[in-house]
Amino acid sequence: MQIDTVTLKNTQGVTMPKIGIGTWHMGENPQSAKNEVGALRHARDLGFTHFDTAEMYGEGGAEEILGRAFAGQDRDGLFLTSKVYPWNAAKNDMIAACEQSLKRLRTDHIDLYLLHWPGSVPFEETLEDARLLLDQEKIRAFGISNFDTEGLRQIMDAGMGDLVSVNQVMHNIPHRGVELDLFPFMAEQGITAVAYSPLEIGPTTKIPGIAAIAREENLTVAQLVLAWHMTRGLAVPIPKSSRIEHLDDLAAAAQVQLSPSTLDRIDALAPLPPQPVPLEIRLAGWQDCSARDEADRPGHTGPGRERCELRSGEAFTQGQHLPHEAGRSSFLRDANRFGSAKALAQYLILKTS
Template sequence: MVTHAFGHAGREIPAIGQGTWYIEQGERREAIAALRRGLDLGLCHIDTAEMYGDGRSEAIIGEAIADRRNDAFLVSKVLPHNASKSGTRAACERSLRHLKTDRLDCYLLHWRGPHPLAETFAAFEALKAEGKILSWGVSNFDEDDLDEALAAAGPGAIACNQVLYHLRERAIEHAVIPWCERHGVAVTAYSPFGHDDFPASGSAGGRVLAEIAAAHGATARQVALAFLTRRPSVFAIPKAGKVPHVEDNAGALRFVLTEGDLARIETAFPRGRKPHALPML
Protein backbone atom coordinates (compact mmCIF):
# COMPACT_ATOMS: atom_id res chain seq x y z
CA MET A 1 0.00 0.00 0.00
CA VAL A 2 1.31 3.45 -0.90
CA THR A 3 1.63 5.78 2.07
CA HIS A 4 2.72 9.39 2.18
CA ALA A 5 4.46 11.10 5.07
CA PHE A 6 2.11 14.10 5.52
CA GLY A 7 1.44 13.67 9.19
CA HIS A 8 2.95 14.59 12.50
CA ALA A 9 5.22 12.86 14.97
CA GLY A 10 6.49 10.64 12.17
CA ARG A 11 3.02 9.33 11.34
CA GLU A 12 2.48 8.22 7.74
CA ILE A 13 -0.95 8.47 6.14
CA PRO A 14 -2.25 6.92 2.94
CA ALA A 15 -2.33 8.72 -0.41
CA ILE A 16 -6.15 8.59 -0.37
CA GLY A 17 -8.28 10.31 2.24
CA GLN A 18 -11.89 11.45 2.68
CA GLY A 19 -13.28 14.81 1.65
CA THR A 20 -16.59 16.04 3.02
CA TRP A 21 -19.28 18.46 1.89
CA TYR A 22 -22.59 19.47 3.37
CA ILE A 23 -24.78 16.42 3.86
CA GLU A 24 -28.54 16.64 4.12
CA GLN A 25 -30.04 15.51 7.42
CA GLY A 26 -31.62 12.42 5.87
CA GLU A 27 -28.20 11.24 4.67
CA ARG A 28 -26.51 11.77 8.03
CA ARG A 29 -26.54 8.13 9.18
CA GLU A 30 -25.24 6.92 5.83
CA ALA A 31 -22.49 9.55 5.84
CA ILE A 32 -21.37 8.57 9.35
CA ALA A 33 -21.22 4.93 8.30
CA ALA A 34 -19.13 5.91 5.27
CA LEU A 35 -16.67 7.94 7.33
CA ARG A 36 -16.25 5.14 9.84
CA ARG A 37 -15.79 2.56 7.07
CA GLY A 38 -13.11 4.79 5.58
CA LEU A 39 -11.26 4.75 8.88
CA ASP A 40 -11.54 0.95 8.93
CA LEU A 41 -9.86 0.87 5.51
CA GLY A 42 -7.04 3.23 6.48
CA LEU A 43 -8.46 6.39 4.88
CA CYS A 44 -7.60 8.43 7.94
CA HIS A 45 -7.21 11.90 6.36
CA ILE A 46 -10.64 13.54 6.79
CA ASP A 47 -11.08 17.00 5.28
CA THR A 48 -13.81 19.52 6.06
CA ALA A 49 -14.32 23.28 6.52
CA GLU A 50 -16.38 25.75 8.50
CA MET A 51 -18.02 26.75 5.19
CA TYR A 52 -19.50 23.30 4.54
CA GLY A 53 -23.06 23.54 5.73
CA ASP A 54 -22.11 26.35 8.10
CA GLY A 55 -20.48 23.86 10.46
CA ARG A 56 -22.96 21.01 9.97
CA SER A 57 -20.43 18.93 8.06
CA GLU A 58 -18.00 19.30 10.95
CA ALA A 59 -20.72 18.20 13.38
CA ILE A 60 -21.38 15.03 11.36
CA ILE A 61 -17.67 14.22 11.35
CA GLY A 62 -17.50 14.85 15.08
CA GLU A 63 -20.23 12.27 15.60
CA ALA A 64 -18.54 9.78 13.25
CA ILE A 65 -15.15 9.93 15.00
CA ALA A 66 -16.40 10.41 18.56
CA ASP A 67 -14.75 7.22 19.81
CA ARG A 68 -12.05 7.08 17.12
CA ARG A 69 -10.37 10.48 17.26
CA ASN A 70 -6.87 9.01 17.30
CA ASP A 71 -7.62 7.05 14.10
CA ALA A 72 -8.27 10.24 12.12
CA PHE A 73 -6.01 12.92 10.64
CA LEU A 74 -8.48 15.79 10.89
CA VAL A 75 -8.31 18.87 8.65
CA SER A 76 -10.58 21.92 8.59
CA LYS A 77 -10.43 25.37 6.97
CA VAL A 78 -11.06 28.97 7.96
CA LEU A 79 -13.00 31.21 5.58
CA PRO A 80 -10.94 34.14 4.20
CA HIS A 81 -13.22 36.84 5.64
CA ASN A 82 -12.76 35.26 9.10
CA ALA A 83 -8.97 34.99 8.80
CA SER A 84 -7.87 38.00 10.85
CA LYS A 85 -5.74 37.15 13.87
CA SER A 86 -8.69 37.16 16.28
CA GLY A 87 -11.13 35.84 13.67
CA THR A 88 -8.94 32.84 12.91
CA ARG A 89 -8.84 31.92 16.57
CA ALA A 90 -12.61 32.26 16.92
CA ALA A 91 -13.21 30.18 13.78
CA CYS A 92 -10.86 27.45 14.95
CA GLU A 93 -12.55 27.24 18.33
CA ARG A 94 -15.97 26.97 16.63
CA SER A 95 -14.67 24.16 14.46
CA LEU A 96 -13.27 22.36 17.47
CA ARG A 97 -16.65 22.59 19.21
CA HIS A 98 -18.46 21.28 16.14
CA LEU A 99 -15.99 18.43 15.76
CA LYS A 100 -16.02 17.71 19.53
CA THR A 101 -12.24 17.50 19.66
CA ASP A 102 -9.42 19.39 21.36
CA ARG A 103 -7.21 19.71 18.28
CA LEU A 104 -7.00 19.71 14.51
CA ASP A 105 -4.19 17.83 12.84
CA CYS A 106 -4.05 20.53 10.18
CA TYR A 107 -5.82 23.88 9.72
CA LEU A 108 -6.01 25.68 6.37
CA LEU A 109 -6.76 29.12 4.96
CA HIS A 110 -9.53 28.25 2.48
CA TRP A 111 -8.39 30.79 -0.14
CA ARG A 112 -6.82 34.24 -0.35
CA GLY A 113 -8.91 36.97 1.22
CA PRO A 114 -8.78 40.51 2.62
CA HIS A 115 -6.53 39.85 5.61
CA PRO A 116 -2.72 39.89 5.32
CA LEU A 117 -1.18 36.44 5.18
CA ALA A 118 1.19 37.35 7.99
CA GLU A 119 -1.77 38.04 10.27
CA THR A 120 -3.46 34.72 9.49
CA PHE A 121 -0.21 32.80 9.84
CA ALA A 122 0.51 34.46 13.19
CA ALA A 123 -2.85 33.19 14.40
CA PHE A 124 -2.02 29.71 13.10
CA GLU A 125 1.29 29.73 14.95
CA ALA A 126 -0.38 30.85 18.18
CA LEU A 127 -2.96 28.06 17.88
CA LYS A 128 -0.17 25.61 17.18
CA ALA A 129 1.76 26.73 20.25
CA GLU A 130 -1.37 26.03 22.32
CA GLY A 131 -1.82 22.56 20.81
CA LYS A 132 -5.16 23.42 19.22
CA ILE A 133 -3.71 22.72 15.78
CA LEU A 134 -0.72 20.49 15.06
CA SER A 135 0.13 21.94 11.63
CA TRP A 136 -1.27 24.45 9.15
CA GLY A 137 -1.41 25.15 5.46
CA VAL A 138 -3.22 26.89 2.63
CA SER A 139 -5.76 26.10 -0.07
CA ASN A 140 -6.27 27.27 -3.66
CA PHE A 141 -2.83 28.92 -3.80
CA ASP A 142 -0.99 29.19 -7.11
CA GLU A 143 2.79 29.60 -7.30
CA ASP A 144 2.70 33.39 -6.85
CA ASP A 145 0.52 33.01 -3.77
CA LEU A 146 2.88 30.34 -2.49
CA ASP A 147 5.87 32.64 -2.93
CA GLU A 148 4.08 35.27 -0.83
CA ALA A 149 3.13 32.67 1.77
CA LEU A 150 6.71 31.42 2.03
CA ALA A 151 8.00 34.98 2.48
CA ALA A 152 5.44 35.57 5.24
CA ALA A 153 5.83 32.22 7.02
CA GLY A 154 9.44 31.21 6.45
CA PRO A 155 10.66 27.79 5.34
CA GLY A 156 9.18 24.63 6.82
CA ALA A 157 6.02 26.22 8.22
CA ILE A 158 3.48 25.44 5.48
CA ALA A 159 2.35 21.81 5.69
CA CYS A 160 0.20 21.59 2.56
CA ASN A 161 -1.60 23.32 -0.28
CA GLN A 162 -5.08 21.98 -1.08
CA VAL A 163 -5.98 22.47 -4.75
CA LEU A 164 -8.28 21.22 -7.50
CA TYR A 165 -6.77 18.25 -9.38
CA HIS A 166 -8.40 15.66 -11.60
CA LEU A 167 -7.80 14.05 -14.98
CA ARG A 168 -9.39 16.93 -16.89
CA GLU A 169 -7.78 19.60 -14.70
CA ARG A 170 -4.04 18.99 -14.39
CA ALA A 171 -2.91 22.62 -14.32
CA ILE A 172 -1.11 22.24 -11.00
CA GLU A 173 1.46 19.96 -12.65
CA HIS A 174 2.97 22.97 -14.46
CA ALA A 175 4.18 24.95 -11.48
CA VAL A 176 2.27 24.29 -8.24
CA ILE A 177 3.35 20.68 -7.69
CA PRO A 178 7.01 21.43 -8.57
CA TRP A 179 6.96 24.43 -6.20
CA CYS A 180 5.52 22.33 -3.40
CA GLU A 181 8.03 19.54 -3.96
CA ARG A 182 10.94 22.01 -3.87
CA HIS A 183 9.74 23.43 -0.56
CA GLY A 184 8.54 20.26 1.19
CA VAL A 185 4.84 21.17 1.02
CA ALA A 186 2.32 18.37 0.53
CA VAL A 187 -0.28 18.73 -2.23
CA THR A 188 -3.85 17.76 -1.29
CA ALA A 189 -6.00 17.14 -4.37
CA TYR A 190 -9.70 17.87 -3.95
CA SER A 191 -12.47 16.79 -6.37
CA PRO A 192 -10.22 14.12 -7.95
CA PHE A 193 -13.18 12.80 -10.00
CA GLY A 194 -14.07 16.27 -11.32
CA HIS A 195 -17.51 17.82 -11.02
CA ASP A 196 -20.03 15.44 -12.57
CA ASP A 197 -17.72 15.08 -15.58
CA PHE A 198 -15.75 11.91 -14.86
CA PRO A 199 -14.83 10.36 -18.24
CA ALA A 200 -17.75 8.35 -19.60
CA SER A 201 -17.07 4.68 -20.28
CA GLY A 202 -17.79 5.17 -23.97
CA SER A 203 -15.41 8.10 -24.42
CA ALA A 204 -11.85 7.67 -25.67
CA GLY A 205 -10.41 8.49 -22.25
CA GLY A 206 -12.99 6.33 -20.49
CA ARG A 207 -12.02 3.35 -22.63
CA VAL A 208 -8.35 3.83 -21.68
CA LEU A 209 -9.24 3.86 -18.00
CA ALA A 210 -11.47 0.78 -18.40
CA GLU A 211 -8.75 -1.21 -20.17
CA ILE A 212 -6.14 -0.35 -17.54
CA ALA A 213 -8.64 -1.12 -14.78
CA ALA A 214 -9.40 -4.55 -16.28
CA ALA A 215 -5.69 -5.38 -16.38
CA HIS A 216 -5.39 -4.64 -12.64
CA GLY A 217 -8.73 -6.04 -11.49
CA ALA A 218 -9.67 -2.50 -10.53
CA THR A 219 -12.25 0.17 -11.42
CA ALA A 220 -11.82 3.24 -13.59
CA ARG A 221 -12.07 5.54 -10.57
CA GLN A 222 -9.41 3.57 -8.74
CA VAL A 223 -7.14 3.96 -11.78
CA ALA A 224 -7.78 7.72 -11.77
CA LEU A 225 -6.89 7.99 -8.08
CA ALA A 226 -3.74 5.89 -8.56
CA PHE A 227 -2.65 8.17 -11.41
CA LEU A 228 -3.29 11.39 -9.50
CA THR A 229 -1.34 10.15 -6.45
CA ARG A 230 1.58 8.75 -8.45
CA ARG A 231 3.90 11.37 -6.94
CA PRO A 232 4.82 10.96 -3.26
CA SER A 233 3.93 14.61 -2.66
CA VAL A 234 0.25 14.27 -3.68
CA PHE A 235 -2.78 13.12 -1.65
CA ALA A 236 -6.34 12.85 -2.95
CA ILE A 237 -9.49 13.46 -0.91
CA PRO A 238 -12.50 12.23 -2.91
CA LYS A 239 -15.91 13.09 -1.47
CA ALA A 240 -17.95 9.98 -0.76
CA GLY A 241 -21.10 9.81 1.33
CA LYS A 242 -21.82 6.12 0.82
CA VAL A 243 -19.96 3.03 2.05
CA PRO A 244 -19.59 1.40 -1.41
CA HIS A 245 -17.99 4.56 -2.78
CA VAL A 246 -15.52 4.70 0.11
CA GLU A 247 -14.64 1.05 -0.41
CA ASP A 248 -14.08 1.70 -4.12
CA ASN A 249 -11.78 4.65 -3.32
CA ALA A 250 -9.75 2.56 -0.91
CA GLY A 251 -9.14 0.00 -3.64
CA ALA A 252 -6.80 2.48 -5.33
CA LEU A 253 -4.25 1.73 -2.61
CA ARG A 254 -3.95 -1.92 -3.62
CA PHE A 255 -2.09 -1.67 -6.92
CA VAL A 256 0.59 0.35 -8.72
CA LEU A 257 0.25 1.57 -12.30
CA THR A 258 2.95 0.53 -14.74
CA GLU A 259 5.01 2.99 -16.76
CA GLY A 260 2.93 1.97 -19.77
CA ASP A 261 -0.30 2.70 -17.88
CA LEU A 262 0.97 6.14 -16.89
CA ALA A 263 1.97 6.95 -20.46
CA ARG A 264 -1.46 5.95 -21.81
CA ILE A 265 -3.26 8.12 -19.26
CA GLU A 266 -0.92 11.04 -19.97
CA THR A 267 -1.82 10.78 -23.66
CA ALA A 268 -5.55 10.38 -23.06
CA PHE A 269 -5.75 13.31 -20.63
CA PRO A 270 -3.10 15.90 -21.60
CA ARG A 271 -2.48 18.55 -18.99
CA GLY A 272 -2.78 21.40 -21.51
CA ARG A 273 -1.44 24.91 -21.12
CA LYS A 274 -0.63 26.60 -17.89
CA PRO A 275 -3.59 28.82 -16.92
CA HIS A 276 -3.38 32.44 -15.82
CA ALA A 277 -4.89 31.45 -12.49
CA LEU A 278 -5.97 28.24 -10.81
CA PRO A 279 -9.67 27.36 -10.55
CA MET A 280 -10.93 28.10 -7.04
CA LEU A 281 -13.65 25.97 -5.46
Protein backbone atom coordinates in the same frame (compact mmCIF):
# COMPACT_ATOMS: atom_id res chain seq x y z
CA MET B 1 -5.51 -1.55 3.87
CA GLN B 2 -1.98 -0.19 4.15
CA ILE B 3 -1.64 3.57 3.57
CA ASP B 4 1.74 5.29 3.37
CA THR B 5 2.32 8.64 5.04
CA VAL B 6 4.21 11.84 4.25
CA THR B 7 6.02 13.89 6.90
CA LEU B 8 4.89 17.51 6.78
CA LYS B 9 7.45 20.29 6.61
CA ASN B 10 7.50 22.97 9.32
CA THR B 11 6.04 20.59 11.90
CA GLN B 12 7.42 18.51 14.71
CA GLY B 13 7.36 15.33 12.70
CA VAL B 14 3.63 15.33 11.89
CA THR B 15 2.80 12.60 9.36
CA MET B 16 -0.22 12.66 7.05
CA PRO B 17 -1.75 9.63 5.28
CA LYS B 18 -1.29 9.85 1.51
CA ILE B 19 -5.00 9.51 0.84
CA GLY B 20 -7.99 11.00 2.66
CA ILE B 21 -11.77 11.11 2.51
CA GLY B 22 -13.50 14.41 1.87
CA THR B 23 -16.75 15.60 3.44
CA TRP B 24 -17.92 18.38 1.12
CA HIS B 25 -21.76 18.54 1.07
CA MET B 26 -22.05 16.39 4.17
CA GLY B 27 -24.08 17.86 7.01
CA GLU B 28 -26.33 19.84 4.69
CA ASN B 29 -29.40 17.61 4.91
CA PRO B 30 -30.52 16.23 8.31
CA GLN B 31 -32.20 13.32 6.52
CA SER B 32 -28.81 12.22 5.15
CA ALA B 33 -26.94 12.50 8.45
CA LYS B 34 -27.35 8.88 9.52
CA ASN B 35 -26.05 7.56 6.19
CA GLU B 36 -23.15 10.03 6.20
CA VAL B 37 -22.10 9.03 9.71
CA GLY B 38 -22.31 5.38 8.69
CA ALA B 39 -20.24 5.99 5.57
CA LEU B 40 -17.47 7.70 7.53
CA ARG B 41 -17.37 4.88 10.06
CA HIS B 42 -17.25 2.37 7.22
CA ALA B 43 -14.37 4.31 5.65
CA ARG B 44 -12.42 4.01 8.89
CA ASP B 45 -13.20 0.31 9.09
CA LEU B 46 -11.70 -0.02 5.61
CA GLY B 47 -8.48 1.59 6.82
CA PHE B 48 -8.97 5.25 5.89
CA THR B 49 -7.79 7.47 8.76
CA HIS B 50 -7.40 10.86 7.04
CA PHE B 51 -10.59 12.93 6.84
CA ASP B 52 -10.91 16.41 5.35
CA THR B 53 -13.56 19.00 6.21
CA ALA B 54 -14.06 22.76 6.63
CA GLU B 55 -16.22 25.19 8.54
CA MET B 56 -17.64 26.17 5.14
CA TYR B 57 -19.02 22.69 4.43
CA GLY B 58 -22.64 22.85 5.47
CA GLU B 59 -21.73 25.91 7.58
CA GLY B 60 -20.16 23.57 10.14
CA GLY B 61 -22.51 20.68 9.44
CA ALA B 62 -19.80 18.47 7.94
CA GLU B 63 -17.63 18.96 11.02
CA GLU B 64 -20.55 17.92 13.17
CA ILE B 65 -21.03 14.77 11.09
CA LEU B 66 -17.36 13.89 11.56
CA GLY B 67 -17.66 14.55 15.28
CA ARG B 68 -20.64 12.22 15.53
CA ALA B 69 -18.98 9.53 13.43
CA PHE B 70 -15.88 9.21 15.58
CA ALA B 71 -17.12 10.23 19.02
CA GLY B 72 -15.67 7.88 21.61
CA GLN B 73 -13.24 6.29 19.16
CA ASP B 74 -9.46 6.31 19.40
CA ARG B 75 -8.42 9.85 18.40
CA ASP B 76 -4.75 8.92 18.04
CA GLY B 77 -5.52 6.89 14.94
CA LEU B 78 -7.22 9.76 13.10
CA PHE B 79 -5.83 12.60 10.99
CA LEU B 80 -8.36 15.44 10.78
CA THR B 81 -8.05 18.43 8.46
CA SER B 82 -10.30 21.47 8.65
CA LYS B 83 -10.26 24.89 7.04
CA VAL B 84 -11.03 28.41 8.18
CA TYR B 85 -12.95 31.00 6.18
CA PRO B 86 -10.73 33.90 5.00
CA TRP B 87 -12.93 36.39 6.85
CA ASN B 88 -12.36 34.42 10.06
CA ALA B 89 -8.58 34.49 9.65
CA ALA B 90 -7.90 37.84 11.34
CA LYS B 91 -6.12 38.20 14.68
CA ASN B 92 -8.14 36.49 17.44
CA ASP B 93 -10.93 35.64 14.99
CA MET B 94 -9.16 32.51 13.78
CA ILE B 95 -8.70 31.27 17.33
CA ALA B 96 -12.43 31.63 17.94
CA ALA B 97 -13.24 29.90 14.64
CA CYS B 98 -10.89 27.04 15.45
CA GLU B 99 -12.46 26.57 18.86
CA GLN B 100 -15.88 26.29 17.23
CA SER B 101 -14.52 23.71 14.79
CA LEU B 102 -13.01 21.74 17.68
CA LYS B 103 -16.37 21.77 19.45
CA ARG B 104 -18.20 20.51 16.35
CA LEU B 105 -15.55 17.86 15.73
CA ARG B 106 -15.71 16.77 19.39
CA THR B 107 -11.94 16.75 19.68
CA ASP B 108 -9.21 18.71 21.45
CA HIS B 109 -7.01 19.23 18.40
CA ILE B 110 -7.05 19.45 14.60
CA ASP B 111 -4.14 17.77 12.85
CA LEU B 112 -4.01 20.17 9.89
CA TYR B 113 -5.67 23.59 9.80
CA LEU B 114 -5.84 25.41 6.46
CA LEU B 115 -6.68 28.93 5.34
CA HIS B 116 -9.42 27.99 2.85
CA TRP B 117 -8.51 30.55 0.19
CA PRO B 118 -6.75 33.93 -0.09
CA GLY B 119 -8.72 36.78 1.42
CA SER B 120 -8.36 40.40 2.48
CA VAL B 121 -6.92 39.68 5.94
CA PRO B 122 -3.13 40.29 5.98
CA PHE B 123 -1.37 36.93 6.06
CA GLU B 124 0.76 38.14 8.98
CA GLU B 125 -2.36 38.26 11.15
CA THR B 126 -3.36 34.77 10.13
CA LEU B 127 0.12 33.48 10.96
CA GLU B 128 0.02 35.13 14.37
CA ASP B 129 -3.09 33.18 15.34
CA ALA B 130 -1.70 30.02 13.73
CA ARG B 131 1.36 30.23 15.98
CA LEU B 132 -0.84 30.61 19.05
CA LEU B 133 -2.96 27.63 18.03
CA LEU B 134 0.17 25.55 17.50
CA ASP B 135 1.58 26.63 20.86
CA GLN B 136 -1.71 25.74 22.54
CA GLU B 137 -1.65 22.35 20.74
CA LYS B 138 -5.10 23.00 19.29
CA ILE B 139 -3.63 22.35 15.84
CA ARG B 140 -0.62 20.24 14.91
CA ALA B 141 0.11 21.74 11.48
CA PHE B 142 -0.91 24.78 9.46
CA GLY B 143 -1.31 25.28 5.73
CA ILE B 144 -3.16 27.01 2.94
CA SER B 145 -5.62 26.15 0.17
CA ASN B 146 -6.33 27.58 -3.28
CA PHE B 147 -3.08 29.55 -3.43
CA ASP B 148 -1.53 29.80 -6.89
CA THR B 149 2.18 30.02 -7.70
CA GLU B 150 2.29 33.80 -7.46
CA GLY B 151 0.45 33.86 -4.13
CA LEU B 152 2.66 31.18 -2.64
CA ARG B 153 5.81 32.85 -3.96
CA GLN B 154 4.78 36.12 -2.32
CA ILE B 155 4.44 34.32 1.01
CA MET B 156 7.85 32.71 0.65
CA ASP B 157 9.57 35.89 -0.56
CA ALA B 158 8.15 37.80 2.42
CA GLY B 159 9.65 35.25 4.80
CA MET B 160 6.21 34.07 5.95
CA GLY B 161 6.42 30.47 4.84
CA ASP B 162 7.90 29.01 8.01
CA LEU B 163 4.55 27.56 9.13
CA VAL B 164 3.13 26.52 5.75
CA SER B 165 3.23 22.75 5.34
CA VAL B 166 0.44 22.09 2.81
CA ASN B 167 -1.33 23.75 -0.11
CA GLN B 168 -4.64 22.10 -1.06
CA VAL B 169 -5.74 22.75 -4.63
CA MET B 170 -7.94 21.19 -7.30
CA HIS B 171 -6.07 18.55 -9.31
CA ASN B 172 -7.47 15.82 -11.52
CA ILE B 173 -7.07 14.42 -15.02
CA PRO B 174 -9.05 17.19 -16.82
CA HIS B 175 -7.39 19.92 -14.72
CA ARG B 176 -3.62 19.35 -14.66
CA GLY B 177 -2.33 22.91 -15.00
CA VAL B 178 -0.85 22.87 -11.48
CA GLU B 179 1.68 20.30 -12.67
CA LEU B 180 3.39 22.91 -14.85
CA ASP B 181 4.27 25.57 -12.30
CA LEU B 182 2.65 25.27 -8.87
CA PHE B 183 3.58 21.69 -8.01
CA PRO B 184 7.25 22.11 -9.04
CA PHE B 185 7.54 25.27 -6.94
CA MET B 186 5.88 23.57 -3.98
CA ALA B 187 8.29 20.65 -4.31
CA GLU B 188 11.21 23.09 -4.22
CA GLN B 189 9.84 24.54 -0.98
CA GLY B 190 9.02 21.14 0.55
CA ILE B 191 5.30 21.95 0.70
CA THR B 192 2.97 18.96 0.36
CA ALA B 193 0.22 19.10 -2.26
CA VAL B 194 -3.28 17.87 -1.43
CA ALA B 195 -5.73 17.37 -4.29
CA TYR B 196 -9.40 18.14 -3.79
CA SER B 197 -11.97 17.06 -6.39
CA PRO B 198 -9.42 14.43 -7.47
CA LEU B 199 -11.86 12.23 -9.40
CA GLU B 200 -13.93 14.65 -11.52
CA ILE B 201 -15.85 11.69 -12.85
CA GLY B 202 -18.21 13.46 -15.28
CA PRO B 203 -15.58 15.37 -17.30
CA THR B 204 -13.08 12.51 -17.03
CA THR B 205 -15.53 9.97 -18.42
CA LYS B 206 -16.14 12.24 -21.41
CA ILE B 207 -12.46 12.04 -22.42
CA PRO B 208 -12.44 9.60 -25.37
CA GLY B 209 -10.56 6.43 -24.49
CA ILE B 210 -10.52 6.77 -20.70
CA ALA B 211 -13.40 4.36 -20.12
CA ALA B 212 -11.71 1.82 -22.38
CA ILE B 213 -8.51 1.98 -20.33
CA ALA B 214 -10.52 1.50 -17.16
CA ARG B 215 -12.19 -1.59 -18.61
CA GLU B 216 -8.84 -3.02 -19.68
CA GLU B 217 -7.51 -2.53 -16.16
CA ASN B 218 -10.69 -4.11 -14.74
CA LEU B 219 -11.43 -0.87 -12.87
CA THR B 220 -14.24 1.67 -12.80
CA VAL B 221 -13.34 5.12 -14.08
CA ALA B 222 -13.28 6.37 -10.48
CA GLN B 223 -10.88 3.59 -9.51
CA LEU B 224 -8.66 4.28 -12.51
CA VAL B 225 -8.40 7.96 -11.62
CA LEU B 226 -7.63 7.27 -7.97
CA ALA B 227 -4.99 4.73 -9.00
CA TRP B 228 -3.55 7.41 -11.32
CA HIS B 229 -3.14 9.74 -8.33
CA MET B 230 -1.71 7.07 -6.05
CA THR B 231 0.76 5.80 -8.66
CA ARG B 232 2.09 9.24 -9.58
CA GLY B 233 2.24 10.56 -6.03
CA LEU B 234 2.17 14.24 -6.95
CA ALA B 235 -0.57 15.10 -4.47
CA VAL B 236 -2.56 13.49 -1.66
CA PRO B 237 -6.05 12.85 -3.09
CA ILE B 238 -9.12 13.35 -0.90
CA PRO B 239 -12.08 11.84 -2.81
CA LYS B 240 -15.52 12.12 -1.27
CA SER B 241 -18.26 9.53 -1.18
CA SER B 242 -21.11 8.83 1.21
CA ARG B 243 -21.95 5.52 -0.46
CA ILE B 244 -20.66 2.29 1.08
CA GLU B 245 -20.09 0.54 -2.24
CA HIS B 246 -18.12 3.47 -3.62
CA LEU B 247 -15.92 3.58 -0.53
CA ASP B 248 -15.20 -0.12 -1.05
CA ASP B 249 -14.19 0.67 -4.64
CA LEU B 250 -11.92 3.52 -3.50
CA ALA B 251 -10.23 1.35 -0.89
CA ALA B 252 -9.47 -1.28 -3.54
CA ALA B 253 -8.17 1.33 -6.00
CA ALA B 254 -5.89 2.90 -3.39
CA GLN B 255 -3.77 -0.26 -3.54
CA VAL B 256 -3.47 -0.32 -7.36
CA GLN B 257 -0.26 0.71 -9.09
CA LEU B 258 -0.67 1.50 -12.79
CA SER B 259 2.05 0.52 -15.23
CA PRO B 260 4.19 3.18 -16.95
CA SER B 261 2.56 2.31 -20.26
CA THR B 262 -0.93 2.90 -18.81
CA LEU B 263 0.18 6.26 -17.41
CA ASP B 264 1.57 7.17 -20.83
CA ARG B 265 -1.74 6.30 -22.47
CA ILE B 266 -3.64 8.52 -20.01
CA ASP B 267 -1.14 11.33 -20.67
CA ALA B 268 -1.79 11.00 -24.39
CA LEU B 269 -5.55 11.25 -23.88
CA ALA B 270 -5.38 14.10 -21.34
CA PRO B 271 -2.09 15.94 -21.87
CA LEU B 272 -0.81 18.84 -19.85
CA PRO B 273 -1.79 22.29 -21.14
CA PRO B 274 0.89 23.79 -23.40
CA GLN B 275 1.57 26.59 -20.93
CA PRO B 276 0.67 27.55 -17.33
CA VAL B 277 -2.98 28.43 -16.75
CA PRO B 278 -4.71 30.34 -13.93
CA LEU B 279 -5.32 28.18 -10.89
CA GLU B 280 -8.72 26.55 -11.09
CA ILE B 281 -10.74 26.59 -7.90
CA ARG B 282 -14.05 25.24 -6.70
CA LEU B 283 -16.00 26.51 -3.73
CA ALA B 284 -19.60 26.34 -2.52
CA GLY B 285 -22.07 26.87 -5.34
CA TRP B 286 -19.46 26.61 -8.10
CA GLN B 287 -20.06 23.03 -9.16
CA ASP B 288 -22.95 21.26 -10.82
CA CYS B 289 -25.39 19.29 -8.71
CA SER B 290 -24.04 15.95 -9.95
CA ALA B 291 -20.73 16.56 -8.16
CA ARG B 292 -22.18 15.92 -4.71
CA ASP B 293 -20.74 12.40 -4.69
CA GLU B 294 -17.40 12.37 -6.47
CA ALA B 295 -17.47 8.62 -6.86
CA ASP B 296 -20.87 8.57 -8.58
CA ARG B 297 -20.80 6.30 -11.59
CA PRO B 298 -21.34 7.82 -15.05
CA GLY B 299 -24.92 8.30 -16.06
CA HIS B 300 -26.20 9.27 -12.63
CA THR B 301 -28.95 11.86 -12.70
CA GLY B 302 -30.77 13.47 -9.86
CA PRO B 303 -33.53 15.99 -9.24
CA GLY B 304 -32.63 19.36 -10.68
CA ARG B 305 -29.33 18.25 -12.15
CA GLU B 306 -29.90 19.73 -15.61
CA ARG B 307 -31.37 22.91 -14.16
CA CYS B 308 -28.39 23.35 -11.84
CA GLU B 309 -25.88 22.86 -14.63
CA LEU B 310 -27.74 25.34 -16.83
CA ARG B 311 -28.12 28.00 -14.15
CA SER B 312 -24.60 27.81 -12.80
CA GLY B 313 -22.92 27.13 -16.13
CA GLU B 314 -22.75 30.69 -17.41
CA ALA B 315 -21.84 32.16 -14.07
CA PHE B 316 -19.18 29.60 -13.19
CA THR B 317 -17.61 28.63 -16.51
CA GLN B 318 -19.97 25.79 -17.36
CA GLY B 319 -20.25 24.75 -13.73
CA GLN B 320 -16.69 23.46 -13.58
CA HIS B 321 -14.40 26.14 -12.19
CA LEU B 322 -13.65 29.82 -11.83
CA PRO B 323 -10.18 31.07 -12.88
CA HIS B 324 -8.19 31.98 -9.81
CA GLU B 325 -7.18 35.40 -11.12
CA ALA B 326 -10.86 36.32 -11.40
CA GLY B 327 -11.46 34.92 -7.95
CA ARG B 328 -8.78 37.10 -6.44
CA SER B 329 -9.85 40.26 -8.17
CA SER B 330 -13.58 40.00 -7.57
CA PHE B 331 -15.19 36.79 -6.32
CA LEU B 332 -13.04 36.11 -3.29
CA ARG B 333 -13.01 39.74 -2.26
CA ASP B 334 -16.77 40.02 -2.70
CA ALA B 335 -17.27 36.81 -0.72
CA ASN B 336 -15.85 38.66 2.27
CA ARG B 337 -18.43 41.41 1.74
CA PHE B 338 -21.32 38.95 1.37
CA GLY B 339 -20.25 37.00 4.42
CA SER B 340 -19.99 33.62 2.73
CA ALA B 341 -19.07 32.10 -0.60
CA LYS B 342 -22.44 30.36 -0.65
CA ALA B 343 -24.36 33.63 -0.28
CA LEU B 344 -22.37 35.24 -3.08
CA ALA B 345 -22.75 32.19 -5.31
CA GLN B 346 -26.52 32.28 -4.88
CA TYR B 347 -26.55 36.00 -5.68
CA LEU B 348 -24.53 35.50 -8.85
CA ILE B 349 -26.70 32.61 -10.03
CA LEU B 350 -29.82 34.72 -9.64
CA LYS B 351 -28.14 37.70 -11.27
CA THR B 352 -27.11 35.73 -14.36
CA SER B 353 -30.22 33.56 -14.74
